[in-house]
Amino acid sequence: MEIEKYLLEKKEIVDSALERYLPKEVDFPASLHKAIRHSLFAGGKRIRPILSIAAFEAVGGKGNGVLPFACALEMIHTYSLIHDDLPAIDNDDYRRGKPTCHKVFGEAIAILAGDALLTEAFKLMTTRFPQNDSIDKGLILDVVNEVAQASGILGMVGGQAVDIESEGKEVDLPIIQYIHTHKTGALILVSVRVGAKLGRATEEVLKTITHYGERVGLAFQIEDDILNIEGKTALLGKKTGGDLSKGKATYPSLFGLEESKRRAKELIDLAINALISFGPEANPLREIARFIISREY
Amino acid sequence: MEIEKYLLEKKEIVDSALERYLPKEVDFPASLHKAIRHSLFAGGKRIRPILSIAAFEAVGGKGNGVLPFACALEMIHTYSLIHDDLPAIDNDDYRRGKPTCHKVFGEAIAILAGDALLTEAFKLMTTRFPQNDSIDKGLILDVVNEVAQASGILGMVGGQAVDIESEGKEVDLPIIQYIHTHKTGALILVSVRVGAKLGRATEEVLKTITHYGERVGLAFQIEDDILNIEGKTALLGKKTGGDLSKGKATYPSLFGLEESKRRAKELIDLAINALISFGPEANPLREIARFIISREY
Secondary structure, rough: HHHHHHHHHHHHHHHHHHHHOOOOOOOHHHHHHHHHHHHOOOOOOOOOHHHHHHHHHHHHHHHHOHHHHHHHHHHHHHHHHHHOOOOOOOOOEEEHHHHHHHHHHHHHHHHHHHHHHHHHHHHHHHHOOHHHHHOOHHHHHHHHHHHHHHHHOOOOOHHHHHHHHOOOOOOOOOHHHHHHHHHHHHHHHHHHHHHHHOOOOOOOHHHHHHHHHHHHHHHHHHHHHHHHOOOOOHHHOOOOOOOHHHHOOHHHHHHHHHHHHHHHHHHHHHHHHHHHOOOOOHHHHHHHHHHHHHHHO | OOOHHHHHHHHHHHHHHHHOOOOOOOOOHHHHHHHHHHOOOOOOOOOOHHHHHHHHHHHHOOOOHHHHHHHHHHHHHHHHHHHHOOOOOOOOOEOOOOOOOEHHHHHHHHHHHHHHHHHHHHHHHOOHHHHHHOOOOHHHHHHHHHHEEEEEEEHHHHHHHHHHHHOOOOOOOHHHHHHHHHHHHHHHHHHHHHHHHHOOHHHHHHHHHHHHHHHHHHHHHHHHHHHHHHHHHHHOOOOHHHHHOOOOOHHHHHHHHHHHHHHHHHHHHHHHOOOOOOHHHHHHHHHHHHHHHHOOO
């Protein structure tokens, strides 16, 4: 299948860039470097950086100036997983078939590894590389600001906090949508927007890309919740059913599995429809959208 | 005493700017907003932002373009305190006479409050304000990059990790110095450098300010360790003796109290000597240096 080849190719580019961008391991603090690498190279799909690159290329971006930003988004995603897995939050022992960061390195180092990854993401986005030296500095500042907005109180961290506050409570659709659009959706949306902005998309094109990103972000979270119920432990690398036992508010808990699948499919159709004005240059974005609801992990 | 009036005046400017810059409280996530404010407005001395402002003014900086950066540094400092106090790290119940963030809001929200503050700091530094619109965008990127460097693996977080790794072990002077210069020194140093850079200091002046910042940063940590032994609980707002019971590596544990005091005093003299080429415009920097080893909290 062609999309799998595309994903693999881009994943390799992202993986080797991440390796290059990470601070080199020094004598100490060895535990911190090991903990970061343990989680950052644990077999993640690299969906967010690949979405950035695909959006950059879809709007006609040239060169690889998007790469540091794409990698920064993966670092932010990974930091959020490390902190989410902590005993005080989701208390997960396994992720992608490997013991979680705090199970291997202890809670203290896991907290610091997350803090370090978040900080390194902002360092990376503001580093001068030959490949991004031609990008307008005001545009870079604007992009970094948008990433911070999407990751912070009004974005990912805010969604995570509402998720925690809602555990074990009866919640309605507006709350579930708030959690989804903030906890997962905001970082996916900003991934495509960062790619499009760095590719110098016009306002009109950016609006289109935004419609795509909003729908893909929400579908992604619904699919995650579906996999948490009926996914295969062997493929997910972690136990299923965790949301249910924690009383988490999800689409399946509110609408049931079938209706959730129908909504995820509908969102993906809407995301692809949003790209109607694009030619084949947006095929990767279309295929990634389809992949998101067909994946098994 | 004049320095206390200066510190109070600048603290009020910083406090009201922090209030302005924080995302406004919304319906939810209320717990997150409350947790952030609990720690950010817990009576901190605002030493880092005041050092930034004092360095900015000492090199001839005009206007208040330094203010968002000064406040961002305080947010980063506060996030590090919230995470340090967690049970998995220092397990402290009190700070500045108030229960620590996780004691009031729980560990999950405390972790997220720290994450949010770190993220908001980077959002703040990359936000366009009328007062910093005239600052060169390349300079802003450079400053944000330096703050990230000082806060991350090669700076504050790295120092914290080595501190944790060293607990209960015999450590030598190079390790203690690594911990001090990274865990505390890096953020204090970058505070004065950010102020000087935004004030358009020449390379020569920046070098001088750097010498000052390095010495003040190290003296600050030594004084903290001294206060941890002989400080007054009522003034510090937390129990003393914590370092000793945790087997923490400190100057007093290696050299004893008297020698530590002598070294702190010597460092402050060297910091003030570094400013020899400055006139009265650097008096606040000189006074802050003296304050650092005379403070009781």
